[in-house]
Amino acid sequence: MTGKWEKIDGHLATPAGFRIAASSAGIKKAASSLDLALIFSEAERTAAAAVFTINRAAAAPVVLSRANLKSTAGRARAIIANAGNANAATGNAGYKAATAIARGTARLLQIPAAQVLVASTGVIGVPLDFGCIQAALPALCSSLSANSGDEVARAIMTTDTYPKTCTLRAQIGGKPVHIAGVAKGAGMIHPRMATMLAFITTDILIAPRELQRALRLAAGASFNRITVDGDTSTNDTVFVLASGLSQVSAGRGSRAAKIFLEGLTMISVELARMIVRDGEGAKKLVTVGVRGARTAADADRAARAIANSLLVKTAVAGSDPNWGRILCAAGYSGARFDPSKTDICINRMDLCRRGMDTGFNEAEARREMDQSEVAIIVHLHAGKFSAALWTCDLTHGYITINASYRT
Amino acid sequence: MTGKWEKIDGHLATPAGFRIAASSAGIKKAASSLDLALIFSEAERTAAAAVFTINRAAAAPVVLSRANLKSTAGRARAIIANAGNANAATGNAGYKAATAIARGTARLLQIPAAQVLVASTGVIGVPLDFGCIQAALPALCSSLSANSGDEVARAIMTTDTYPKTCTLRAQIGGKPVHIAGVAKGAGMIHPRMATMLAFITTDILIAPRELQRALRLAAGASFNRITVDGDTSTNDTVFVLASGLSQVSAGRGSRAAKIFLEGLTMISVELARMIVRDGEGAKKLVTVGVRGARTAADADRAARAIANSLLVKTAVAGSDPNWGRILCAAGYSGARFDPSKTDICINRMDLCRRGMDTGFNEAEARREMDQSEVAIIVHLHAGKFSAALWTCDLTHGYITINASYRT
Numbered sequence: 061m062t063g064k065w066e067k068i069d070g071h072l073a074t075p076a077g078f079r080i081a082a083s084s085a086g087i088k089k090a091a092s093s094l095d096l097a098l099i100f101s102e103a104e105r106t107a108a109a110a111v112f113t114i115n116r117a118a119a120a121p122v123v124l125s126r127a128n129l130k131s132t133a134g135r136a137r138a139i140i141a142n143a144g145n146a147n148a149a150t151g152n153a154g155y156k157a158a159t160a161i162a163r164g165t166a167r168l169l170q171i172p173a174a175q176v177l178v179a180s181t182g183v184i185g186v187p188l189d190f191g192c193i194q195a196a197l198p199a200l201c202s203s204l205s206a207n208s209g210d211e212v213a214r215a216i217m218t219t220d221t222y223p224k225t226c227t228l229r230a231q232i233g234g235k236p237v238h239i240a241g242v243a244k245g246a247g248m249i250h251p252r253m254a255t256m257l258a259f260i261t262t263d264i265l266i267a268p269r270e271l272q273r274a275l276r277l278a279a280g281a282s283f284n285r286i287t288v289d290g291d292t293s294t295n296d297t298v299f300v301l302a303s304g305l306s307q308v309s310a311g312r313g314s315r316a317a318k319i320f321l322e323g324l325t326m327i328s329v330e331l332a333r334m335i336v337r338d339g340e341g342a343k344k345l346v347t348v349g350v351r352g353a354r355t356a357a358d359a360d361r362a363a364r365a366i367a368n369s370l371l372v373k374t375a376v377a378g379s380d381p382n383w384g385r386i387l388c389a390a391g392y393s394g395a396r397f398d399p400s401k402t403d404i405c406i407n408r409m410d411l412c413r414r415g416m417d418t419g420f421n422e423a424e425a426r427r428e429m430d431q432s433e434v435a436i437i438v439h440l441h442a443g444k445f446s447a448a449l450w451t452c453d454l455t456h457g458y459i460t461i462n463a464s465y466r467t
Numbered sequence: 468m469t470g471k472w473e474k475i476d477g478h479l480a481t482p483a484g485f486r487i488a489a490s491s492a493g494i495k496k497a498a499s500s501l502d503l504a505l506i507f508s509e510a511e512r513t514a515a516a517a518v519f520t521i522n523r524a525a526a527a528p529v530v531l532s533r534a535n536l537k538s539t540a541g542r543a544r545a546i547i548a549n550a551g552n553a554n555a556a557t558g559n560a561g562y563k564a565a566t567a568i569a570r571g572t573a574r575l576l577q578i579p580a581a582q583v584l585v586a587s588t589g590v591i592g593v594p595l596d597f598g599c600i601q602a603a604l605p606a607l608c609s610s611l612s613a614n615s616g617d618e619v620a621r622a623i624m625t626t627d628t629y630p631k632t633c634t635l636r637a638q639i640g641g642k643p644v645h646i647a648g649v650a651k652g653a654g655m656i657h658p659r660m661a662t663m664l665a666f667i668t669t670d671i672l673i674a675p676r677e678l679q680r681a682l683r684l685a686a687g688a689s690f691n692r693i694t695v696d697g698d699t700s701t702n703d704t705v706f707v708l709a710s711g712l713s714q715v716s717a718g719r720g721s722r723a724a725k726i727f728l729e730g731l732t733m734i735s736v737e738l739a740r741m742i743v744r745d746g747e748g749a750k751k752l753v754t755v756g757v758r759g760a761r762t763a764a765d766a767d768r769a770a771r772a773i774a775n776s777l778l779v780k781t782a783v784a785g786s787d788p789n790w791g792r793i794l795c796a797a798g799y800s801g802a803r804f805d806p807s808k809t810d811i812c813i814n815r816m817d818l819c820r821r822g823m824d825t826g827f828n829e830a831e832a833r834r835e836m837d838q839s840e841v842a843i844i845v846h847l848h849a850g851k852f853s854a855a856l857w858t859c860d861l862t863h864g865y866i867t868i869n870a871s872y873r874t
Contacts, residue, residue, distance in 0.1 A: 113799075114799065115795060115798040115799045116797075116798040116799070116802075116803070116804065116806060117794050117795055117797070117798030117806035117822075118798075146791075148791065148795070149791050149794050149795075149806065149819070149822055149823065149824075150823065151807060151821070151822055151823045183789075183791065184789075184791025184792065184794070184795060185789075185790060185791035185794070185819065185823070185824050186791075186824065187824075294791075294794075294795050294798060370777075370865070370869070371869055374865070374866055374869035374870045375869065375870070377866065377870045378869070378870030380870065382590075382591075382592075383556075383592060384553075384555065384556050384590065384591025384592035384593075384701075385591065387524050387556050387591070387592070387701075388522060388524055388555070388556075388591060388701050390523075390524070391522040391523040391524030391525075391701060392520075392521065392522045392523070395523075396523075397523065399523060399524035399556065400558060412556070412592065414558070415524075415556055415558055416556065416557065416558045416592070417556075417592050417593065417594075454866065455866060455870075456863050456866050456867075458777070458781070458866075459781055459784065459861065459862060459863050459865075459866060460863075462777070462778055462781035462782065462785070463781045463782070463784045463785025463787065463862075464785050464787065
């Protein structure tokens, strides 16, 4: 089993050195809903890495966490996160709130404030009542344990319908290494990060710089390849903390580093797919695969246009094998190809060959599309590059949720 | 009134020299639905101009009409259009069908086949039964009259809920000049043309080259500034035919040319707004205005991101004054600005000032958003450029229509 990652039932806290906690601070409307989560590493030299939203209107916790990681050169020991309020578009007061939360957490955990990373998710533009968070911090810090992964996942949910966690274990050089992750998603999901948060912990021993490099690669193959509605949010954040307590060192270019990257990518893909599957109103997980493109950029363009097309996503919702909409989206994507050479299939069923209808059986095609996982594969026959993206169908549920989210 | 355009109740055929007709050829599922339209100019030297979809998977009629206009250097005397089938993704057979329809029409009208422009709209990827169109052509051609504007508008409808026509009249140099237009839209509407068709006729005397130049300018300010769902279709076409029979000559740089451009832009904006107002499932016409951008491109980027954001469009559907989503969309648009200096208002109500909530009255804001026309105005305070776009809200109706369009 050496070097091979296996999924285990378990907790976010499984990696050696981590303790976690969740509580109800009263930020979410529903009283007694979990809305505050804390992840703490006991290891003094914990390495930290992050990828953030590219939104220019980045939220206060994003601005603060980015600054903290820079000032500590990638050393952080705690993540404090709330749901129910994004602390975005909240001006100076919002930044002060994020800073106060980080300071309060640091004081209780007896670590420097710059080693606390902050994340928020929820409604934009409403001042964050950080008094109630401050009041909840002492009890939260004293309840830290290794057994509350599911609660932490629940505490960061907004319109998510289920908590998202995943834990991996592998043997490297005879020693066990763990990677655990928790995520939330739902709306505003787009390839360059979104209202999604993901917190990943591991006990591998790794330098901050190498951890950041691994995270960039893993995020590029997972969180940056999903889309629910094309909206890139103000708060998207992926944090990774590495305690080093497994005693397995992932030095640059080492075999352990390679195995770690595989595991980090695997857990990121798992969490990313969970986010899409639980997209607002989503009933189906859709994989869009584009093959035979002239360039990697063309493959990516075509896949993104298809995955973001409302007409494709509603057709999937209605199990309508309307491949014309797929060809049409590829057509306006900017990718260079000849429509009269293009093949399209859904799962294993050919719908379009050389740009024309195959005369497929409608009832069978509809049954294929009734599955909870639908693969749309487009072969452009223009070259040898390919790309894949994950998305979901667009249903009445999305409209219902988003036409009434705030009021 | 010289040089001033006024809207008149009337027909598409008002411009001197035009006769039109519509009939039911049996292409639409519903028997006896109008689905075939013909526009004919009696003037031998009729000038023609067009803008087409940029979709790489352009439909057969688009390919044929583009070739025809090129071969005649902008001279065409007829437009034959069908709804119910887009004749897109139909291979060589589709091109042959479009050619046969043009030839059949030309023979009956006794004009060269290259002077017939063809347009189709409807489902993609289904072979077009052009036999039924051929069979309907003789009766169609013999029923040409000056009084069937409304029927022509109906014959090109797909999921449109009402026919779209507009007629303008002005006095230029003491002589009356007319511009009449008919359009269809509904889904797949995006700034660079979409499932929309628009046919405009005028009796002004103008060279094809000048007509094409005027159409490009008018389309840039109208049809290319609307979006329903961000999907650019395979069939989008705007045709303009100018009979010259008003005897008013719009020579390059002349006052008449300037007045004509104003009228062409005005009718294009009217038709474009009708298309958006009747977007699939739409209940509201939304104008997105971005001001104070650093560059024209930045203004455009921000306006397009806001107008295409599903979260903004569902918030409008739910009359939710959730300005955070508007700021967020501007934030990921790529436009350079400082969110903490940004103002946002809906109609005349300030929701956000300098990036923060104004403490506005929720009930009042909701009432503003309950109007059938909603203006979202964003001031970036980063420069002096502005841009406007028209879109609609995203409702359950869109999902219902598009999850079941084909089957």
